Amino acid sequence: MVKEHCRKKCLGCRQWFIPNPRTQGRQRFCSKPACKKASKKWRQARWRVKPENKNYWRGSDEVNRVRKWRKLHLKRKHVVNPPDQWIRAEGVFEGIVETEIYLRAREMILARSQKLTDEEMLEQLRVLLKQHGRISGILIDEAEGLPSSAAFRHRFGALVNAYRLIGYDPGIDFGFIEENRRLRKQHPEIVASLVEQITALGGSAVWDKATQLLNVNDGLRVSIVLCRHTTTDAGSSRWLIRLDAGLKPDITIAVRMNATNEGVRDYYLLPGLDMTWEDLRVAEANGVYLDTYRFDTLEYLFSLTERINLEETT
């Protein structure tokens, strides 16, 4: 038999209910689904009016901080939002300088590089060259009154172009441009050798010029990217794997070139399903996650294509 004083009136549906004795009288809603929902809302509202929690959701900083936390802790991929997706709230913090002064300063900074003509920018570059005998991105950025190196890059496409226009040879080794050219030449050779090897195994491989993909056994779309070897300042090797997100191939074969960029070092076979389609910068060793896709030869790919053959013939 239930004692009369144990009964409570639900704050949601206004009906009598028997609270769980273990909550020691803190229960204010019954266990109907709608009232459970109302209960949660009620508790959250109570939490928010406490003085220490009042500012928890206030301001763009806080919102983004909490979002970041949630993304990390809900075990999902952390997304960096582009600035146009930021939620902004004006006037949350008291400014260090007055808004009007800030706006005027910003205008001046913008105006500095916008109002200059190409020739005026180049003239300033010439003056800098005369002063130092040489120019570099750092010198440009450090020079007073000169547009930033980013502004030069933006205007002329690349700093080198601006240098060239004032007849300055920075003396940098542009050998990598030559190397890239050589790599592009090597691409068809590697494709041809792949086609040959797959055909020898009884498969079919056709290079599709339009999509720039290798069509293996009329089904598997394979993208082949060559990755130039580069060396960091510290002397270790790096490769950049540029993935073609637009093509969405089934498999990307990333061919890592050796240190001279003349021969093949090894391969990464990257299945399309596993990819996030961001460019990958890889070192000699990259941990298990990536290096399970690393192969010294393409035999694994051939075994894959063979298997597809078998599936089709049986």
Ligand SMILES: [Zn+2]
């Ligand atoms: Zn209720």
